[in-house]
Amino acid sequence: MVNYKDLGLVNSREMFKKAMEGKYAIAAFNFNNMEQMQAIISAAVECKSPVILQVSSGARKYANQTILRYMAQGAVEYAKELGLNIPIVLHLDHGDSFELCKSCIDMGFSSVMIDGSHLSYDENVALTRKVVDYAHQFDVTVEGELGVLAGVEDEVSAEHHTYTRPEEVEDFVSKTGVDSLAISIGTSHGANKFKPEQCTRNADGVLVPPPLRFDILKEIEKRIPGFPIVLHGSSSVPQDKVAIINKYGGALKDAIGIPEDQLREAAKSAVCKINIDSDGRLAMTAAIREVFALKPAEFDPRKYLGPARDSLKELYKHKLVNVLGSANTVK
Numbered sequence: 001m002v003n004y005k006d007l008g009l010v011n012s013r014e015m016f017k018k019a020m021e022g023k024y025a026i027a028a029f030n031f032n033n034m035e036q037m038q039a040i041i042s043a044a045v046e047c048k049s050p051v052i053l054q055v056s057s058g059a060r061k062y063a064n065q066t067i068l069r070y071m072a073q074g075a076v077e078y079a080k081e082l083g084l085n086i087p088i089v090l091h092l093d094h095g096d097s098f099e100l101c102k103s104c105i106d107m108g109f110s111s112v113m114i115d116g117s118h119l120s121y122d123e124n125v126a127l128t129r130k131v132v133d134y135a136h137q138f139d140v141t142v143e144g145e146l147g148v149l150a151g152v153e154d155e156v157s158a159e160h161h162t163y164t165r166p167e168e169v170e171d172f173v174s175k176t177g178v179d180s181l182a183i184s185i186g187t188s189h190g191a192n193k194f195k196p197e198q199c200t201r202n203a204d205g206v207l208v209p210p211p212l213r214f215d216i217l218k219e220i221e222k223r224i225p226g227f228p229i230v231l232h233g234s235s236s237v238p239q240d241k242v243a244i245i246n247k248y249g250g251a252l253k254d255a256i257g258i259p260e261d262q263l264r265e266a267a268k269s270a271v272c273k274i275n276i277d278s279d280g281r282l283a284m285t286a287a288i289r290e291v292f293a294l295k296p297a298e299f300d301p302r303k304y305l306g307p308a309r310d311s312l313k314e315l316y317k318h319k320l321v322n323v324l325g326s327a328n329t330v331k
C-alpha cells in the first residue's frame, strides 16, 4: 500500500476549488511514455500551472500501471528540478471496475474516474458509491460520469450521443458522494468527432462543427451550483497538424475537433477539468512524420522523439495559456 501523499502528488479537490473560483480549467493530459510526461511537466512548470497526469486503460496495457506510477512520482521530482513545485494529480481515466480503481488507489494514484455511464442509472450509482467509499478513506478524489459520449469510449462504443440528463445530476451527486462529474454535451473521443454531414461550411469552405450543448451545461450548473464538471473528448484537432501528417504520408480523413473558443467558454463555467489526448497524438505524429520524410537517414529514436516532445510541449503550453487559462496560477 502506497499513499499518493507520500509521493508528493495531490488530489484534485483544492485544484478544482481554485479553478472554479478563478474561472479556468485544469488540463488532464493522457500519458503513455517518458516523452509525453516530460512535455506535460515542463509545459506546466513554464506556465506556472497545475496539471493532471492521466492514465487510460490503453496506457496501462501499453506501458504498465506500475511504471506509469513511478513516472508520475518522477514527474514530481522533475518539476522541482525545473524550478517549480506545481500541484500534480495522478488520475485513472475511465476506470471500469471497483477492482481497477482500488488497485490504482492502493499503489499511489491520487484520483480515479469510475465510468459507469454505460450502466443503468441505479447500477452506475451503486458502483460509483462503492468506489467513493473506498477512495475517500485515503483522501483520493473520484470522478463519476452521467451521459455517454458518441464514438468509442474505451471499449464502450456508443452510436449516438446520450446527453447528460440535467434532472439526474443532483440525485447522482448526492447519492454517490463523487468529487466531480463528467458530462456529455456533444464532445467525443478521438480525431473524428463529427461526421462532415453534421457540420456546416464557412465562407472558406472549412468544416464548422455543431456547437456544444451549453444549454445542458447551464441547466446542470443551476442544479448543482459550484460542483466541478469534467469535459472528456476535448481535443480541438489542430488542422495544421493534420495537414503535416497528411503531407508526409498520413491518411487522416475528415479529422475534426472542438473549436478552442468553445473550450475557452467552458473553462470559464463550472467545467474544472478538460481532457485532452488526441491533440497530443497528432502533434507527436506530425513531428515524427516530418523527421522521417525530411531526414530519411536518421535512425536514432532521440532524433524523432526529441522533436515530437518539443512539439508536444508547445501544444500543451498553448492549451494552458490560451485555452484553459490555468497559466500563472501557481505562485
Ligand SMILES: O=C(CO)COP(=O)(O)O
Pocket (backbone or CB within 6 Å): 030, 093, 094, 188, 189, 190, 191, 231, 232, 233, 234, 235, 236, 275, 276, 277, 278, 279
Ligand atoms: O477524453 C479524453 C480522455 O479521457 C480525451 O479526449 P480526446 O480524444 O478529445 O483528446
Ligand SMILES: O=C[C@H](O)COP(=O)(O)O
Pocket (backbone or CB within 6 Å): 030, 056, 057, 058, 059, 093, 094, 153, 154, 189, 190, 277, 278
Ligand atoms: O479515453 C480515451 C483516451 O483518449 C485514451 O484511450 P486509450 O485507451 O486508447 O489510451
Ligand SMILES: [Zn+2]
Pocket (backbone or CB within 6 Å): 115, 116, 117, 118, 145, 147, 148, 149, 153
Ligand atoms: Zn463514459
Ligand SMILES: [Zn+2]
Pocket (backbone or CB within 6 Å): 093, 094, 189, 232, 233, 275
Ligand atoms: Zn475520456
